[in-house]
Amino acid sequence: MRQPTRQTRREFLKRLGALSSLGTAAPFALNLAGIGAASAQANDYKAIVCLFMFGGNDHFNMVMPYDTTPHAEYIAVRGTQGAGGIGYARASLAATSFGTLTAQSYGSQFALCPSMSALSTLYAQGNAAVLANIGPLITPTNRTQYRNNSVPMPPKLFSHNDQQSVWQAYASEGVRTGWGGRMGDLLASQNTNTIFTAISAAGNAVFLAGDSIFQYQISNTGATAINALATRPFGIPSATGSASMDALRNIITDASSTSTLNLERDHVDVVKRSVNAAGLVTSALAAKPANSTGIALPTGSTGNRVAQQLQAVARLISPEARAFTGARRQVFFVSIGGFDTHDNETLALQDDAAAGRQGLHGQVSRAIEYFYNATVAMGMQNNVTLFTASDFGRTLTSNGDGTDHGWGAHHFVVGGAVRGGDIYGTMPLTRLHTPTTANDQDSGSGRLIPTTSVDQLAATLATWFGVSGGDLTDVAPNIGNFNANLGFMI
């Protein structure tokens, strides 16, 4: 198990070298921030994909202790599935257990839930890593500090909508920029069309909003063009020329710039982006059809919405599509909902092969497997890194067949550039704090106080992405309180 390491001077020099290698041929479009990027070479490409599990994923039933004693402690709190509890019996984890890691006080053996066998394989191949007990923090925090409220803490803990926002943007609902968008701000100048810097396949997400970068929305099948801009509507005769189409364009794009209300202008701006980008996106996706080799979804993906979203992402990052979009740094957002498992948790999360049912954990695992394989098929696996996120983790305690809102959680980073097959950070105890058995990360009911901060994930990914060390605080505002590089990226 790896502890976070400080960014080394060697890495700094490596980035400096990459910079100098640009020589005088550096593209003029690179601005100062871009010049700070380590990997700003002419033909490089990098993408970061956020896979958000809405509702608050139960990490305690996703990555579990496999050593006998910690596992028994976990079962002591959660009970066993099929026997009135929700915990996984140790025997059921054998096939998805990791190898033995460097021992910490909390053990050396861990396992994924059985539904995530595909991710378990990626882990074993070294292309996936686990981030242990990660969550929003302002500064390192322990149980005493939490209970005494003696250090600054993230706002509105345990609230769904706010913690979704805090994970994506470090502040509660209403925050205006997220760390994906801020990375885009710093690196968008490397893209031919900045509109394709931050792309969501799953609705508006503050993660993708920057100071200058807008989120662009695609559907699973690409862009939606406005028909009546290209074809006269209502069978209006050709003798009218383009009058009806011109009228529509002038009105919806406010061609006369006569809208004065903020909301009118804001809506017009969305329409303009839609109109301006639709043709290019359609051409780009047509260059990499959904049924092409390596891109086609595996059978059984019909109900897997996040896999379908990732397919749209895979098509858009393909070299064929980038010939149209001209993108070199892109941030994506995909999502899957239903993780607020207060009840019937086992049913919700687990696959049930006998019933032909895909649980949420199984869907996530297979979607990531599909996406990783798609990048391999395109020879891009070292250029694309996916990470998972969620509102929060959940309580260690059970309410009988479900769990409640927590804080820190385990997550994955996946990609060829990930130093995989390892767990980064500190695995938590799987027992509750009591006067006799302390658990310094238990804020109550096993709601974990994180030991790794979202800032550290953001800073590590941003460094790989090419954000300069001096700009890291733009992407990770609290990084000064933590080690800036978790070391999981090659």
Place this chain on the structure above:
Amino acid sequence: MWFRNLAAVGLLALLTACGGGGGSDSGSGGTATTAIPASCTYAASAEPNIADNGSHPTQQEASRFLAQASFGPREASINALTQSSYASWLNNQFAQPQANHLTCVNQELARAAALGQGGNQDFFFQSWWGQAMTRPDQLRQRVAFALSQIFVVSFEGNLSESYRGIASYYDMLGRNAFGNYRQLLEDVSLHPSMGIYLSHLRNQKENSSGRVPDENYAREVMQLFSIGLYELNNDGTIRLSGGNPIETYTNDDVSGLAKVFTGYSWAGPDRSNARFSESNSARDPNRDVLPMQGYPQYHSISQKSFLGTTIAAQGAATVASMDSDLDIALDRLYNHPNVGPFIGRQLIQRLVTSNPSPAYVNRVANAFNSGSAHGFGNGTRGDMKAVIAAVLLDAEARPASPGTGDGKLREPVLRLANWGRAFNTSSASGSWRIGNTDSSTGSLGQTPMRSSSVFNFYRPGYLPPNTHMATAGLVAPEMQITHETSVAGYVNFMQSVVQNGVGASVSGLRDVRPDYSAEIALANNSDALIDRVNLLVVRGGMKASTRASIKTAVDAITISSTNATNAANARRQRVYLTVFLAMASPEYLIQK
């Protein structure tokens, strides 16, 4: 918040239906099936007669008011209001009887069963659209729709097959729309659809093996249905202490309140363990629409502390002690000073404008607190008539010249309803067969009662990044479901709807079709046609540039003086184009 009681609903449908994060582009504007006889119909009705009190709005003022207080103006409702006043209109609306969706859904279920078919969410949507487009109790419906976006349950998730349950829940919101907030809060808390959705149905007390009560409802009833996260001033601004907001509750309050919401499950003639756990032998056929009942054997008896209130530990729970616990808890929430500004501000946002001034919120909160405003209300805290009157009759509701930060984006569902009412749609089947309108690529991107989570389609505090609104520090909730795909999808959808109508196809024709006869009669005169559409759709607020664009395009469609068929086609094209362009215009999309 989404998973509960899988035993009662279809597992497969449930587990593939959860898209809490959006991207749920499924379904279309109408599900085409074979023609079916109508059994539950809504037919266009006459406008109610309203008392004349001498203060008459103009046509444009009436249109503007009706965009806020109803599912949209139509010629008859505008004319009726110009002979009356806003207050008289409210009085009349408060007295309009409610039509129940459950009745309609029951009829559709029975009819489907007779054909050997199962239920369908469309049964509710059809009833919803039929009522919205035709029924005279417009204000109750509009407020119920607003309440359905505050006290959220959704077909999306574990209620996917609770057709009766959702209809009954919506009827409950409508029943309480003109009642009192305290009763509303209790009815919401005990409705089995909410019990399923936020998982306090069959929630059990803590036990010695470490099980703790489910905290889901306890948390959300505070965060979303009553007091919110931070202490508020009466004007809705956040109270500060030493420069910092003051949290209304802690996790300990949630855990304490969660104990109150233990021991509730399905209604029925007894309180047996079997009925609590819904074993096959103990299921009341109306359990999905009857308020949950208490099962004392599952109710926590330990001390319950929340929000400064403590219910002492009890020796044993009884039905009476459960009732008492619930009353203490709900009274504590009801009497919290946050409720007036917290709920009042959201009602303003749903009906009138996204960013009411603190003074406006203060006046609405005062109406909540005192139970009276503008002569409405019975003087009891939480009187909804007083709150509604304060929202709609406030001077700020319809400023003479809106400021740059004013207005709200009309949500997509309202746009289709506006169209349906303005152009006197009728349903060929009588059943208003409009189905799921979720798709943002080819439909509205929004369906009533299909929010992706308890946090509604959009948040009251949503601040759209990189916008003029955000720069001004102003929220725009409906922008949360607005993006490059949805704006194109809406225009394409309306192009089709304006020409062909909406809903399932019956014999090749859409079920819900407009009657443009009044517009076609004006079509030879483009100015007159545009004036009429401007009044009905844009409340007279069409910009000169938009008007000029429409006029140019409309006049380009020549009306033959020699060929009657061609002339009739041309008139229809002029009408379609005028309505379509008006409904795509920014000044229509932003209600102000």
